[in-house]
Amino acid sequence: MSGIVMPRPDDEVLARRGEIVAALKRLVPGEGVIDAAVEMRAYESDALTAYRQLPLVVVLPETVEQVSAVLRYCHENNVKVVPRGAGTSLSGGALPVGDGVLLSMMKFNQVLDIDPANRAAVVQPGVTNLGITRAVEHLGFYYAPDPSSQIACSIGGNIAENSGGVHCLKYGLTTNNVLGLEMVLVTGEVIRLGGKHLDAEGYDILALMTGSEGLLGVVTEVTVRILQKPETARAALIGFPTSEDGGQCVADIIGAGIIPGGMEMMDELAINAAEDFVNAGYPRDAGALLIVELDGPEAEVDYLLGEIETIALRNKASSLRVSTSEEERNTFWAGRKAAFPAVGRISPDYLCMDGTIPRKALPEVLTRMRALGETHGLRCANVFHAGDGNLHPLILYDANQPGQLEAAEAFGADILKLCVEFDGVLTGEHGVGIEKRDLMPEMFTEDDLKQQQRVKCAFDPKQLLNPGKVFPVLHRCAELGRMHVHKGQLPFPDIPRF
Amino acid sequence: MSDTLSPRSADEVREAVQWAAAEEQPLEVLGTGSKRALGRPVQAAHALDLSALSGIMLYEPAELVISALAGTPLAEIEAALDAHSQELAFDPIDYGALLGQAPGAGTVGGMIGANLAGSKRLKFGAARDHILGMEAVSGRGEIFKSGGRVVKNVTGYDLPRTLTGSWGTLAVATRITLKVQPRAETEATFVISGLNAREATQAMTAAMGSSAEVSAAAHLPPEIAAVLSAHGHALSGAATLLRLEGFASSVDYRFAALKALLQGGGTVSRLEAEASRALWRDVRDCRAFAGTDELVWRISVAPTAGADFIARVQAAFACRAYCDWSGGLVWLAVSGPDPQADAVRAAVAGVGGGHAMLVRAPAPLRTAVAVFQPQPEALAALSARIKAQFDPHGVLNPGRMGS
Numbered sequence: 001m002s003g004i005v006m007p008r009p010d011d012e013v014l015a016r017r018g019e020i021v022a023a024l025k026r027l028v029p030g031e032g033v034i035d036a037a038v039e040m041r042a043y044e045s046d047a048l049t050a051y052r053q054l055p056l057v058v059v060l061p062e063t064v065e066q067v068s069a070v071l072r073y074c075h076e077n078n079v080k081v082v083p084r085g086a087g088t089s090l091s092g093g094a095l096p097v098g099d100g101v102l103l104s105m106m107k108f109n110q111v112l113d114i115d116p117a118n119r120a121a122v123v124q125p126g127v128t129n130l131g132i133t134r135a136v137e138h139l140g141f142y143y144a145p146d147p148s149s150q151i152a153c154s155i156g157g158n159i160a161e162n163s164g165g166v167h168c169l170k171y172g173l174t175t176n177n178v179l180g181l182e183m184v185l186v187t188g189e190v191i192r193l194g195g196k197h198l199d200a201e202g203y204d205i206l207a208l209m210t211g212s213e214g215l216l217g218v219v220t221e222v223t224v225r226i227l228q229k230p231e232t233a234r235a236a237l238i239g240f241p242t243s244e245d246g247g248q249c250v251a252d253i254i255g256a257g258i259i260p261g262g263m264e265m266m267d268e269l270a271i272n273a274a275e276d277f278v279n280a281g282y283p284r285d286a287g288a289l290l291i292v293e294l295d296g297p298e299a300e301v302d303y304l305l306g307e308i309e310t311i312a313l314r315n316k317a318s319s320l321r322v323s324t325s326e327e328e329r330n331t332f333w334a335g336r337k338a339a340f341p342a343v344g345r346i347s348p349d350y351l352c353m354d355g356t357i358p359r360k361a362l363p364e365v366l367t368r369m370r371a372l373g374e375t376h377g378l379r380c381a382n383v384f385h386a387g388d389g390n391l392h393p394l395i396l397y398d399a400n401q402p403g404q405l406e407a408a409e410a411f412g413a414d415i416l417k418l419c420v421e422f423d424g425v426l427t428g429e430h431g432v433g434i435e436k437r438d439l440m441p442e443m444f445t446e447d448d449l450k451q452q453q454r455v456k457c458a459f460d461p462k463q464l465l466n467p468g469k470v471f472p473v474l475h476r477c478a479e480l481g482r483m484h485v486h487k488g489q490l491p492f493p494d495i496p497r498f
Numbered sequence: 499m500s501d502t503l504s505p506r507s508a509d510e511v512r513e514a515v516q517w518a519a520a521e522e523q524p525l526e527v528l529g530t531g532s533k534r535a536l537g538r539p540v541q542a543a544h545a546l547d548l549s550a551l552s553g554i555m556l557y558e559p560a561e562l563v564i565s566a567l568a569g570t571p572l573a574e575i576e577a578a579l580d581a582h583s584q585e586l587a588f589d590p591i592d593y594g595a596l597l598g599q600a601p602g603a604g605t606v607g608g609m610i611g612a613n614l615a616g617s618k619r620l621k622f623g624a625a626r627d628h629i630l631g632m633e634a635v636s637g638r639g640e641i642f643k644s645g646g647r648v649v650k651n652v653t654g655y656d657l658p659r660t661l662t663g664s665w666g667t668l669a670v671a672t673r674i675t676l677k678v679q680p681r682a683e684t685e686a687t688f689v690i691s692g693l694n695a696r697e698a699t700q701a702m703t704a705a706m707g708s709s710a711e712v713s714a715a716a717h718l719p720p721e722i723a724a725v726l727s728a729h730g731h732a733l734s735g736a737a738t739l740l741r742l743e744g745f746a747s748s749v750d751y752r753f754a755a756l757k758a759l760l761q762g763g764g765t766v767s768r769l770e771a772e773a774s775r776a777l778w779r780d781v782r783d784c785r786a787f788a789g790t791d792e793l794v795w796r797i798s799v800a801p802t803a804g805a806d807f808i809a810r811v812q813a814a815f816a817c818r819a820y821c822d823w824s825g826g827l828v829w830l831a832v833s834g835p836d837p838q839a840d841a842v843r844a845a846v847a848g849v850g851g852g853h854a855m856l857v858r859a860p861a862p863l864r865t866a867v868a869v870f871q872p873q874p875e876a877l878a879a880l881s882a883r884i885k886a887q888f889d890p891h892g893v894l895n896p897g898r899m900g901s
Contacts, residue, residue, distance in 0.1 A: 117703045117802045140707075162652045169649065175659065176627045189876040197852035198619060198826055199798035200663060201871035202881050202899065204626055207659035211652045231709040251560040257583060257680030296711065297755070300748035356648040358561050390650040428650035436653075443653060444643070451642040451888070452654050458883035470654070483519070483638055483890060 003409075004092075004434050006053070006468045009099035013056070013079060020079055021057050024101070027069040032107075034058040043084065043102050047149075048092040048435055050405075055082065055096035062107045064182070064190060064220045071218065072188030074101055080464050081186070083214040085126065085157030088149045090352060091433025093160060093213050093469060100467070105156050108220060111135045118196045120179055121226050125156025125219045129163070132224060141226040144171035147429065148337065156219045162211030164429040166262040169387035170295075171227070173429075175210040180223035183209065186460045195223060208455065213431050214466040216459040230295035233261060235332045236305060238312045239286030239319035243267060244363040246288035249315040250386045251359065253292070256311060258304055261295035263387035264336050267366065270343065270381040270394070271335075277342035280335030283319045290386065291332055339383045340394065347379075347396035351408045355419030356428035359389045368418055369393060376411040378404070390428035391419065417442050432470045440472050449473075454480050502545040508633060508641055508672040514546055515670060516639030518893040527666035527895050529569050529605030533612055535597045537665055538869045539861045540895050548607055551672060554578055556647070563630065563647050565675040568607030575606055579678055587679040588624050589616030589714075592779075595788040596858060607671050613663030616782040617714035617741070620706070620823045622679075625662055631675035632658035637668070637889020647675050666895045668888040682743035687774040688756050690738040690764040695719065695805040698738040701760050702824040703802060705740050708759055710752040714741035715824040716781050717805075722820040725786045731777045732769065741778055781822060784829050792818070792831035793859045795842055799852035801826040810845040814838070834859075839867045846871075870899055 013020075025033045034040055035057045045052040056079070061067045074081050080100030087094050096102045108124035111131070115121065116139045123132055129150040132143040146165035147153055153163070158174045159181070171177070180194035193206045200206060209216060240246040246265055253260065266274065266282075266289045275282045282289055292308055294301045305322055312320055323329035335342070343350050357365055366382065373380050381394045393415050397408040416426050416436065420443050426436045440449060449471060456463065457477035467474070503525075505511045518525045524542040528534070530549055548569040556565040559582040566575055572590065579585050590609050594601035604614075610632075615624035622628075631645030644657035658675075661668055690701055698717035705712050716739045718726065723733040740756060742749045757766060769777060780786070787794050799807050804825030811817055811830060815838050818831045832838050837856055846852045853871040856864060873881065885892075 115800075116707055118800045119706060120800075140709075162656070164650050172623070172627065173650065175656065176623055185876070185880070191874070191877045191880065193877075195851055196800035197798040198615075198624070198823065199796075199853045199855075200613075201853040202873055202877070203668070203884055204613070204660050204663050205877075205880070205884075207626060207656050207662070210659075211656050213652075228707055228709050254562060254680070255560050257683065259680065297709065297748050297751050299751035300745055303745055303747050356646075356650045358558070358563075358648060360558070360561060385650070388649045390648075423647055425646045425648055425651045425653045427653050428648070429652060431652050432654065440654070447640045448642045448644065449654075451636055451640065452644070452657070454887040455655055455657070455660075455884065458880065458887045481887075481890065 013099040028061050028066050032060045046087040046089040046094040051092050051095050053096045055102035058102045060104045060107050067184045068188040071186050075186050080467050082466050083218050085154035086152050088153040091431040091435040093431050093433040119226055120196045122223045126154050129153050136226050142229050144227055145174050155222050159210050160214045161431040170259050170261050177225045182221035183217040183219045185217050186465050213470055232298045233295035234301055235293040235323045235329045237321045237332050238290045238317050239283035240288045243288040243366050245316045246290050247362045252311045260292050262293040264291045265384040265386040267382040270339050270383050273342040273346050274335035274339050278334045278338050280331050282335050343381050343394045348398040351395040351412050353393045353412050353415050354427050354430040355416050356390045357419050357422050357424035361422040372414050376407045438472050502547050504547045504550050506550045511635045511670055512641050515635050519639050519891045522891050524893050524896045527670055529608040530603050532603040533608050537898050540898050562678050564678050566606050567673050568671045570606045572604045573602045583681050584678045585681040587622035589618035590614035591616045592783050596784045606674050610662050611666045617822050621713045626659050628677045629658045629662050633673040634669035634671045637894045665898045667898050683745045684771045685743040685774050686749050687769040688740040689767045691735050692764045693738050699805045699825050701738050706824050710756050712740045713743045716822040718820045722786045787831045793834050793837045794857045795830040796857045797828040797854045803849035804828050807845050807849045814841045
């Protein structure tokens with residue numbers, strides 16, 4: 001990653017900085033424009049902290065009209081714009097560019113409408129993920145997707161990354177839980193998509209926006225689906241001698257027609273790091289640990305826990321505990337939720353990866369990953385969303401040892417290539433951003449990537465929004481639009497035609 | 499319609515589209531043609547028939563994933579899933595009965611092109627919520643893929659979901675990968691008889707807002723219930739239906755919970771698994787309007803607005819209607835020849851907005867009237883730019899979604 005090159009700042013734009021700042025101050029009066037370097041420091045990176053860059057200027061609009069005016073100005077004056085929510089991206093999605101505006105949406109922090117009868121809430125994009133649940137829980141509702149950064153991350157950022165969480169096998173990703181958006185195009189035009197109704201009236205631009213990493217537009221309002229809280233939730237903590245046994249147990253649970261609310265796996269290194277940190281009562285001698293959470297009506301949860309116990313024992317479970325209280329359930333989760341900081345305690349630094357693989361490939365991928373670790377001379381702890389195949393290898397390294405950061409980054413790239421080799425993908429929920437940008441050709445052909453970039457051209461032909469992210473090679477829209485046609489005969493004349 | 503091209507591989511689809519783009523010859527993209535009576539008719543001298551591009555390429559029940567070529571009959575996919583006690587959770591509607599055709603005729607490509615869903619959309623979403631990956635040929639004649647075979651994936655724009663519901667106007671899908679789900683062990687329907695539209699909305703809203711995990715909720719006024727009753731369903735008078743699926747003990751438990759929650763209004767009865775499944779199939783497929791010459795609309799509004807919408811249109815003109823999706827989906831049958839498009843769309847706007855699609859009407863009417871909900875100018879312009887990026891010569895299904 002340290003080798004990632006961002007587009008060269010445009011000297012012509014840098015020379016106009018004073019004029020641009022003055023114009024933006026007219027559009028967003030008061031405290032809404034930050035141009036002093038010391039104050040812009042807070043915005044120089046997101047949660048991928050290895051990369052830092054001061055923006056040209058930071059703008060914090062408060063109204064849709066201001067967002068529209070800022071974007072229109074930037075579009076007319078060829079100034080780049082990087083949208084930002086809470087700045088918790090792990091892939092550098094909100095990394096500023098030196099010749100562009102950093103557009104923070106965090107003043108859009110209001111819950112606008114709670115509509116339990118239609119099971120919907122309308123919020124501004126700067127409301128945190130957990131803030132939505134906090135706003136509706138007094139009515140017995142919650143917002144289902146729960147990325148582990150949910151206390152800090154914004155719903156606008158969740159849309160940019162199509163965030164998941166531990167419950168998405170049963171309850172879906174952000175894209176399955178968003179009903180409508182208001183957004184501003186780079187031209188300043190405001191459009192509304194969807195609403196409290198379900199059918200889209202044309203192309204599903206809502207789906208396109210979700211996971212588009214801030215490259216297509218700026219979201220100014222979000223309508224989400226809210227769900228009634230399950231009547232009860234209980235968790236089982238199951239130890240296995242090997243990850244093969246644990247993986248087979250996961251397959252058998254799903255094969256029995258059971259879709260748990262959450263299903264997480266940890267390997268030996270992660271188990272012991274977590275146990276050292278929070279004393280959750282994890283079995284230290286297990287080769288793999290599975291946490292299975294069932295939620296729903298009590299009668300169903302009790303019945304399914306019995307089924308899961310049978311399946312686990314058939315798969316050589318070495319230990320099995322079922323939570324008997326809410327406190328115990330939270331303790332089971334405490335170790336998993338603290339896995340990243342726990343690993344942080346046993347290693348000076350770590351890199352968090354985010355590939356997805358078909359579940360069945362887990363044992364083989366883990367074996368190959370261990371071999372890669374030996375090649376690179378580094379250890380790796382694994383936490384795994386076993387229900388959906390999303391793998392978070394944590395590569396342990398010491399940045400103070402010369403060459404270790406580079407080795408860790410090379411190891412990480414090899415892991416993601418391994419995921420693709422097993423029919424998986426480069427990123428499950430952290431986004432491509434800058435981190436995985438240059439690995440995109442591992443998964444996609446040039447034609448695949450060109451068609452993606454053409455979609456960008458429909459929204460942002462000057463490519464001013466969040467430049468340098470997601471796509472390894474920038475093509476100009478005019479070049480992408482060119483078509484080489486060869487006139488000729490009707491194709492495959494040998495085929496019968498009717 | 500004169501000439502039909504029947505490619506046998508993705509490469510042959512590419513050749514066909516390259517030819518069409520070079521010659522600027524529009525293509526009508528077809529599977530079995532079961533949805534030709536839906537949407538705006540296409541005027542094209544050539545058809546691209548994908549029915550030879552057929553077959554399940556991958557099905558791994560334990561991984562909850564299936565992948566098939568676009569021309570694969572949906573019935574083949576459903577049979578394969580059924581053999582492993584799995585299903586497509588979004589419960590795709592079968593338009594056969596409503597359109598006066600044989601049931602079970604569509605392909606997986608058509609299902610994705612039309613973004614099909616059924617009564618269970620309320621809980622499980624539509625086809626767009628279950629597509630994982632797609633291989634396709636753009637209107638430029640280039641093969642591309644997007645997505646994959648895993649649920650969690652944010653590697654590039656989500657083109658499979660975006661292309662779902664695009665009616666073949668952006669690209670020709672050649673292979674589709676879908677998430678599947680275990681079929682419920684059993685089911686039952688909680689039937690409340692005798693509620694009026696307002697009471698039914700209250701009952702459905704209360705049920706959906708409870709933790710009873712209702713997977714479908716519909717209200718049939720007396721005249722609609724009578725039609726379904728004539729088809730053999732045990733209904734008498736207005737029927738409010740709440741579907742419960744899952745393990746037997748869970749279904750019984752939730753049935754009791756609903757009974758406690760909704761006591762006092764109407765008479766409660768229970769339909770067991772087989773009767774429940776059969777009734778929901780007919781509710782989903784709009785069986786009540788099959789075999790008539792009425793014009794049929796499908797209207798999507800906020801769930802609590804459904805009853806108000808029906809009241810408004812029934813005050814304006816004679817029609818039959820019922821709602822699914824807890825009020826969020828209204829099926830509306832209008833005696834022709836005037837489809838009452840302006841009144842329908844005014845009523846949609848009047849209850850807070852949504853989407854009205856003219857589903858069943860003779861082809862000339864589907865050419866003259868906007869079949870899909872007209873879009874505001876900026877959104878329509880953006881959609882046109884997206885179309886131009888996929889299909890610059892406009893050769894794929896021209897006019898299918900609008901003039």
